[in-house]
Amino acid sequence: MNWQIQQILRRRRGAETGAIPAGCGGALSVCLVYPNHYAVAMSSLGFQTVYKLFNDQPDLVCERAFLPDRDELDAYLKSGDTLVSLENERPLSDFDLVAFSISFEPDFVNIPRILKLARIPSCAADRTGADPLVIAGGAAFLINPEPAAEFFDLIAFGEGEALIPPLAALCVQHVAASREMLLQELGRLAGSYLPAAGHDTAVQRITAPAAAPPACSVLLTDETEFGNMFLVEVSRGCPRGCRFCAAGFVYQPFRQQPLELLKAAVLEGLQHRKTIGLVGAAVSDHRSIEALCNFIVEQDGSPSLSSLRVDRLTPHMLELLAKSGHRTISLAPEGGSQRMRDLIRKNLTADQILDAAEAVARAGILNLRLYFIIGLPGENDQDLEELVKLTAAIKERVVEQARRHKRLGEITLSVNPFIPKPFTPLQWAGMCPLEELKRKVAWLEKRIRPLANLRLKVEDLHGCVLQALLSRGGRELTPLLLQMAEGLNLRKAAKLCGIDVEACVTRIYAPDEKLVWEVAPVADRERLLTEYQAAMKQLPEEQTP
Ligand code: SF4
Structure with missing residues (x-):
């Protein structure tokens, strides 16, 4: 592989903590893709949470890939190399599953760019048994999956905590099955949408279990906007219902993490960063927000609210x-x-x-x-x-x-x-x-x-x-x-x-x-x-x- 690409990947790996160790393997290989640059992805708590959720599943290893930066892209185009994962520099086309996590609609444009660089056909209809299964989930799909639907074999509707464990278990169980059979099985899961089959009946949205712990930073690096922070999700959704705002309607119901769990997450975070970034659409509506900020300051930390x-x-x-x-x-x-x-x-x-x-x-x-x-x-x-x-x-x-x-x-x-x-x-x-x-x-x-x-x-x-x-x-x-x-x-x-x-x-x-x-x-x-x-x-x- 081109030395310049290798150098960039090596530098990124060297500058971050929390990734799976190089050389890890499992029955099922997953490459989690963020359809934007590394620096953008690493400030996404949703992306980090999905990475952790996949790697928490037995017999599965999840690596990451991103839209290459300008100089990296030039190196890919000049060398003709195929897009590889960050952790083990493995071509995306070698994985069993390529999973996109998409938060923002404008990133839809980057999906075919990434698939082309990875030498995977952009449209699901053109893929064969030799290609990985390409699936997607994330906030952008809760809003409208249709413009990008034809790029995917399957779209998962809902929150990762509830979707990923059964999906991963089924993929591990049927790792040797044909593409058609695996898709048939996956299509039966709640929250699954098979774009090729259309949508005559409404797909169900899956919500995280009530006891899901707060999502926190898993990967830390300075090469990102919130690099100086440890992120903690204090709540999901918003109770206000402003009429223009998707966050208030798409993530329902409004859920607040218990103060004790948040304090534990803060203590963990303060071992890595002095600033704790409190994440949520309605952070200041959390019933214990003042007590939480107090606690952070008492521990010599600094709370940050968007x-x-x-x-x-x-x-x-x-x-x-x-x-x-x-x-x-x-x-x-x-x-x-x-x-x-x-x-x-x-x-x-x-x-x-x-x-x-x-x-x-x-x-x-x-x-x-x-x-x-x-x-x-x-x-x-x-x-x-x-x-x-x-x-x-x-x-x-x-x-x-x-x-x-x-x-x-x-x-x-x-x-x-x-x-x-x-x-x-x-x-x-x-x-x-x-x-x-x-x-x-x-x-x-x-x-x-x-x-x-x-x-x-x-x-x-x-x-x-x-x-x-x-x-x-x-x-x-x-x-x-x-x-x-x-x-x-x-x-x-x-x-x-x-x-x-x-x-x-x-x-x-x-x-x-x-x-x-x-x-x-x-x-x-x-x-x-x-x-x-x-x-x-x-x-x-x-x-x-
Ligand atoms: S997140 Fe903000 S804009 Fe959206 S519903 Fe809540 S208060 Fe309104």
């Missing part, structure tokens, strides 16, 4: 975060105007947001990151005007506190366009057209730029359109993904495949339509619809669909 609910901030919590070195706190008002916050059911008033920002600054944390969504259904310039006013008022409160602390901070406005996500109440709504989004962004830039200490950060709009397309599309997108994997951009690939991207992402669905992503429906479609109708009631009659 974002805090505006209405869950307490002076003590902020004091703890300030004491443990937090310089920035993220708050997510999401809606700039009360009308938009009510539409998405954020349940926050401007006063609550202002008080929270002031409390954060009073605690000495003077950098704020504020998350807003633009392009929500029915949004107009008056809503944007209110977003700017709210931001200016937040800034005033923060500056007042900054004077007391004799330090200046910075406020970052992180603006994301609304993407109608499957299995949320706003799944029936359409995305705002790209040109209109560009106009809104330009309008905001003009208004925000003159304000000192305010920074506007806008998510890449074209990337968001791709995400929306892959969230809402069906199997007609398979050829488009194949073209993009060959290097075409979205516009060119869509033109070649005859796909009207704008029409797909902006389309408003009728409530009685069968939606392409309803392969494994969430429990309560009626509830989603009631919430959608309640959201639309916030709009004037001429704007309701």
Whole structure:
């Protein structure tokens, strides 16, 4: 194999801890693939958890592979080498099972790229008994598996803790069986979806057993964004049900880990890292979050929370975060105007947001990151005007506190366009057209730029359109993904495949339509619809669909 690839793999192995020892073997060989670069994968607690779950099964060894970085990819292409696993540098095509763990829809584009590098046919229909079984699971499939469905022999719907043990046991038991027979057996498991067979009947979503311990970092390396942290999952799902947010509807019910188990995980983590990254969609909603942060600080550690609910901030919590070195706190008002916050059911008033920002600054944390969504259904310039006013008022409160602390901070406005996500109440709504989004962004830039200490950060709009397309599309997108994997951009690939991207992402669905992503429906479609109708009631009659 090319020496440059070997060097990269050797360096990665040398810089990480927690991987299975080289040379390990078992009856069944699994290669777990993250369809993005190593540095991205290693910050994914979900990916790490699946790695551990596979390796905890008897008679099985699981290795890992990733989308190669630029220089690594060049080396693969120049040498003609086939993609290999990190642990034992084994070609992916030699494994019994190649399992993709996919969290984000835009990574669908990388699936055929990886399979091509691994010399495994991209589409399941083209594989033979000589190829490994290619399966997939992960959050992106809980939202919509269809655009990528044809790449896989099997898709597993649900949470790894419940899916992997029976799946692995069956694969070990039938390791010598033909591909067809193994697939037939696997297809009988709860949560299994065989894309080749279609989906006449709904597939069941599988939830982790109630007693599953908290997921924690298994692999530690500095070559990743959260390299300085030991990650601990404190809760799964979210009880709030904001109408745009998949996390609140796809992972149900809301589950909180017991404090005692979390403390044990923290003690383990502090042996490796000083900072404990608390993971979950609704970390600050955990019933014992303050006690947990207290415990971490008492142990000389530092808790890190990705974002805090505006209405869950307490002076003590902020004091703890300030004491443990937090310089920035993220708050997510999401809606700039009360009308938009009510539409998405954020349940926050401007006063609550202002008080929270002031409390954060009073605690000495003077950098704020504020998350807003633009392009929500029915949004107009008056809503944007209110977003700017709210931001200016937040800034005033923060500056007042900054004077007391004799330090200046910075406020970052992180603006994301609304993407109608499957299995949320706003799944029936359409995305705002790209040109209109560009106009809104330009309008905001003009208004925000003159304000000192305010920074506007806008998510890449074209990337968001791709995400929306892959969230809402069906199997007609398979050829488009194949073209993009060959290097075409979205516009060119869509033109070649005859796909009207704008029409797909902006389309408003009728409530009685069968939606392409309803392969494994969430429990309560009626509830989603009631919430959608309640959201639309916030709009004037001429704007309701
Ligand atoms: S936006 Fe946040 S609070 Fe709302 S449902 Fe999603 S995770 Fe929960």
